[in-house]
Amino acid sequence: MNVWMLDGGFGPQHLRKALRPEPTPGPGEICLRMESWSLNYRDLLVIHGRYHPGLKLPHVPCSDGVGIVEVAGPGVEGLQVGQRVATCFMPDWTYGPLNDAARSSALGAEVPGILSEYVVLPAHGVIPVxxxxxxxEAATYPCAGLTAWNTLFEASSMKPGQTILTLGTGGVSLFAVQFAKLAGLRVIATTGTPEKAAHLKSLGADHVIFHHDNPVWGQQAKELAGGDGVDLVVEVGGAGTLDQTIQAVRPGGTIALIGLLAQNAKNNPNLLPILMKAIRLQGIFVGSRAMFERMNLALESWRLKPVVDKVFPFDEVPHAFAYLASGKHVGKVCIQAI
Ligand SMILES: NC(=O)c1ccc[n+]([C@@H]2O[C@H](COP(=O)([O-])OP(=O)(O)OC[C@H]3O[C@@H](n4cnc5c(N)ncnc54)[C@H](OP(=O)(O)O)[C@@H]3O)[C@@H](O)[C@H]2O)c1
Structure with missing residues (x-):
């Protein structure tokens, strides 16, 4: 079988396709014939050696994909050969609160990833599509979709009429916009270009703010929210955006800290307003299988389609990563088996 791996060093120039024997599932495991994958910003960090610098090479990247159960190992129940399933980002986070064992099962960094024609996983680490x-489409949900779901409805309990602030038009943020509108929330979104703003509007965003060359976009978001500010920030920027999102959020509101897109060593956010406004700073790490099941119930009822920007063939994985790195995308960048 063909497998993409990072070999000989970090950086996209070290991505190469290799031939490996097809894996055989052991007890409690299944073998998937992969059909599709989606890329996350995290995969770029892994490839550039910025997510896990101690990562042992060669390494197979990527966490999110969909495949058909080809073989079920001894003792597997509840899954049929021929069934289409999605991978769980952390196969061992099945339910309950996050713990270290679950964290260390994250695919594509802590353990080998799935950018391979066949993949063996524990049966509890996949979920019917x-x-x-x-x-x-289904390959877009395991990380980006579930992170947005967890942020809005598991770590918080957002109610119709409340307001969220999203940053940019990447995978997590667009799922947050889509989920929020379906749940009757108001959305204030930021982006960099009029084209991307039009896309946000087409998804139902109530207000769009341009964040480039606009040092007070957080204050603007607060004014647009009315009252004392937004209820929840889907904070994918980190240190470089936190000063503005602290401005935007209402006293007692929540900043869900998800990403570090705007990590900037020179930027030292002022933390004082976090206590003066009694803000809840909530870290988010994707979500559990139980959350994934609840999200799937909502998806079934909403019939929600994700925003897929571009789909690359399996042979063109380096082009897919280059496109994601360009930041030109809106929503998800995916890969399809030939
Ligand atoms: N904690 C978790 O569980 C979790 C899960 C998934 C992702 N993440 C993290 O969340 C972040 C987003 O991930 P993703 O996969 O959704 O990324 P993505 O699809 O690559 O989205 C990136 C988009 O964010 C916007 N952006 C980039 N730099 C920015 C900046 N400095 N300030 C504001 N917006 C900026 C841009 O949109 P515009 O051009 O429209 O501005 C860009 O297209 C990453 O840091 C990722 O590692 C964390």
Whole structure:
């Protein structure tokens, strides 16, 4: 079988396709014939050696994909050969609170990833795909979709009429916009270009703010929210955006700290307003299988389709990563088996 791996060093120039024997599932495991994958910003960090600098090479990247159960190992129950399933980002985070064992099962960094024609995983680490989704569409949910779901409805309990602030038009943020609108929330979103702003509007964003050359976009978000500010920030920027998102959020509101897109060593956010405004700073790490099941129930009822920007063939994985790195995408960048 063909497998993409990072070999000989970090950086996209070290991505190469290799031939490996097909894996055989052991007790409690299944072998998937992969149909599709989706890329996350995290995968770029892994490839550049910025996520896990001590990572042992060669390393197979990527966490999110969909495949058909080809072989079920001894003792596997509840999954049928031929069934279409999605990978769980942390196969061992099945339910309950996050713990260290679950964290260390994260695919594509802590353990080898899935950018391979066949993949063996524990049976509890995959989840049946809603039938209305294509394999490519379903591959977008395990990390980006579930992170947005967890942020809005598990770590917080957002109610109709409340307001969220999202940053940019990447995978997590667009899922947050889509989920929020379906749940009756108001959305204030930021982005960099009029084209991307039009896309946000087409998804139902109530207000769009341009963050480039706009040092007070957080204050603007607060004014647009009315009252004392937004209820929840889907904070994918980190240190470089936190000063503004602290401005935007209302006293007693929540900043869900998800990403570090705007990590900037020179920027030292002022933490004082966090206590003066009694803000809840909530770290988010994707979500559990139980959360994934609840998200799938909502997806089935909403019949929600993800925003897929581009789909690359399996042979063109380096082009897919280059496109993601360009930041030109809106929503998800995916890969499809040939
Ligand atoms: N904690 C978790 O569980 C979790 C899960 C998934 C992702 N993440 C993290 O969340 C972040 C987003 O991930 P993703 O996969 O959604 O990324 P993505 O699809 O690559 O989205 C990136 C988008 O964010 C916007 N952006 C980039 N730099 C920015 C900046 N300095 N300030 C504001 N917006 C900026 C841009 O949109 P515009 O051009 O429209 O501005 C860009 O297209 C990453 O840091 C990722 O590692 C964390």
């Amino acid at each position: 809603p039938e209305y989704l294509t394999a490519v």
